[in-house]
Structures are given as C-alpha cells and as structure tokens.
Amino acid sequence: LERRLSPETVEAYERDTRQFLHFLTGHCGGPPGISEIADLRPADLRGFLAARRNAGGGARTLGRGLAGIRSLLRFLEKRGLANAAGAAALRAPRQPKSLPKPLTASDAKQVVAVEGQLAEEPWIAARNAAVLTLLYGSGLRISEALGLSGADLATETDTVLRITGKGGKTRLVPVLPVASRAVAEYRRLCP
Template identity: 65%
Template structure:
C-alpha cells in the first residue's frame, strides 16, 4: 500500500502504515476490509489537507474535533456518498484513531462520540398479486406431509390475506378462530391489540390445516406446530418459503414479511384508505405506513383529495 499519494507528514504516514500492517498481520482482517480502511483514511487525510491548507500531521490528528469529522462527512455527502458509505468511512477513521489512542498518540473521544449516519430502512419488495396467491396455493403441494403443506398454506394465507407479522401469525391459538369467523383479534408490538378482517379463503386454509394436523390443539395453546408438535418457529416458515420461491422461480425478495408488505401495497393500489391500512397493520404512526407502502407526496394528496371531508374539488 503506497503512502506517496497521501498528503500527510512522514511520521503520520509511518504510523498509518504500521496500523494497516497490524490489521493485516495480527488481526488478520479480510483483504477487502483492509483495502476499505486504507481508502477511508486516505480520503480523510486528503480532505484534512484541504481543510487545514497543509499536509496533515500527528498533531492535527491529536486535536481533531467532532466538527472536523462532521465537515468531512458533509464534504463526502456533497460528492454523492450515501449513508451506508459514510458509515463505512467513519468506521475506518474510528479504527485508526482508536489504535493511535492505545499507543498514547491521540484522543479518539471526539470520533467515538460521532454517530454513524442513519441508514435508510430497507423494506421488502411487494410481490405481484398472482405471485402472492401462487405461494399460498403451492404451499399445499410441495411439502411431503399433507398436514405440513396445509399448515404452510394457512400461514401464508394469514400473512398475505390479513397482513400479519410472522410472529403474530405463529402466536395465534385455536381460540382466536372460534370467537368470530369474520375477524381476528391480534396482539402486536407494544402489546397493542387490533381487529383485522378474516377472509373466507384464510379461514378455510386454517380449517383444512386443523383437520389434518396430527396433534391435539388446545384452545389456548399455539395453533401452528412443527413436525414434533412444538410451537412452529419463524425459521421453519422462512425455510419453507425459500423452497417455495425456488420452485416457483421467484426472487429472493419473496419472504414471509414480503407477504405482509404485499397485503398493504395491494390494498392501497386498489384504492384503500391509508389510515385504515395503518390500523390493519398495527403501525403506531401514519408516516410508518407511508414508508411501508412506498407512498409519495402526490399519492397522499390524491388520497386526501378523494377521501377527506374538507378537501375541495373543482366543479
């Protein structure tokens, strides 16, 4: 790794080279990680040279302030770097300064206090309606045990047809389906309860599973069971989904959670009210539902104009 192109004095360059050697030799970090840390610190020292109008020295590193780090991140952001890249940049700088601190050559308190830029929340992509339906139907075909196939189909129907979280679906008891045949009382995050409509197709899938399940299902115990009769775990459903999407030729984005995401997106596309969808999903805030369904400002205004009593319409 060549130090010639790094604008810093000889001592700082030597220390940086020693640090990279430690990462490679003693800590045995992956080559890609070392290359990233080399690049991160090189870019930072290049910025620092411009920031202070001279090559950086160890003294400049010793007196770094959080404002200097923030200025660097702002500079990188202005050049198009996204939050994930900025977070990685900060990780490399932090590692170097911590190493210098252990040698008594710098104070890394400032960079330790810096939080990495907030990463954008990654959401699953919604499935096409026909793909979501195909997953539920295929669940009755691919498993070797008929009752397992029926179980999978019932779970997938509840995720897509009722918009449940996987933990909510697997937490249901037989009693939940005997109270009413047209809705489910769901206990979600924060122990909050909500009512969601139970589609006839989902109820039918559950009833088929119950009829085939070889285990006794007491009213107040988990409805969905694994092969040994214990409560079904999310990892099993995730694995079953993986097998199904492979058989159906669907992408890796076809996950159990993507079915819940599809429930909301398809409802909105069909003209559903955003506030109602929020309640069905159990979201605490409307903004969460907006992000969850990918609604932009134009779409929100259209919904408002169509549904809100005080909205004005051209005559």
C-alpha cells in the same frame, strides 16, 4: 491481522483513511501531521462526512468511512499519539432499513439451468450452475463458494459442508441433492 478483518474491509478502511487525509489536507491548509490528527474535533469529522455526502456518498459509505477513521484514531490512541474520544462521540449516519430481495424459486431455477447460461464451453456453464446452486441451496457467501476445493465435496453422498467463513468462524451447512448433482456434473465436464 489483530482484528481478523477481511482483506476487503482492510482495503475499504485504507481507501477511507486516504480520503480522510486528503480532506484534512484541504481543511487544514496543508498535509496533516500527527499534531493535526491529534487535535481533531467532532466538527472536523462532521465536515469530512458532509463533504463525502455532498460528493454522493450514501449512509452506508459514510458509516464505513467513520468506522475506518475511528479504527485509525484508536490505533494512534493506543500508541499515545492521538485522542479517539471525538470520533467515538460522533454518531454514525442512520442506516436505511432495507433487505436484499431474494430470487423467486422460478428465477433461481432459471439462473442455474445450464440452458440459461450463455457460455461457449459447457464446463463453464456447469461451473456457474454448481456455484449458484450452492449459493442458493446452501446459503453460502460467494467468497465461501469460490473458496471450496475438490476435497470439500468429494462425493455425491456428502450431505454437509464444513465452511470457514467471516472472522474465521466454522459452520456446517447442508448440501441439497440438487447441489451435489450440479457439482458432479461440473466435475464430469471440467477439462
């Protein structure tokens, strides 16, 4: 709540912290107490990252794991229970420089075409087409598209959506006519 992290980030940090404490149990020869955590050195953190790498963790996973540990140590440092300097001194693994590959225009049309949907119910196909059209045409994140309510696109004449996204930030996104038509078709077929 203090840092306004998404529920998914909180869940990932919790999982990473649990894995770190499990590692420390073996590393320290027993369940770690606050004194073992307070005495952590960069070598201990590197050992954890090496163990995660050997278990198949990639650079992004290791970086997120280190961020979760740093977050825990900063939390403990604010309460006078640990020193976070060792974690801060450790550099995160180098991240690969790759970008997601967008769909081609023809592939996107095929994905959102009702004929291309394998759904038993026509309204499900219309829903999927509307969501995918909003994602592709308005640049929404999946969580933003799924969080829309009926009042957000009340009429086919709405050309702009006010979206509250990551970090509680609000932005205006355009709604293309094709997206408005897809939403209207979904509304028409929705039981």
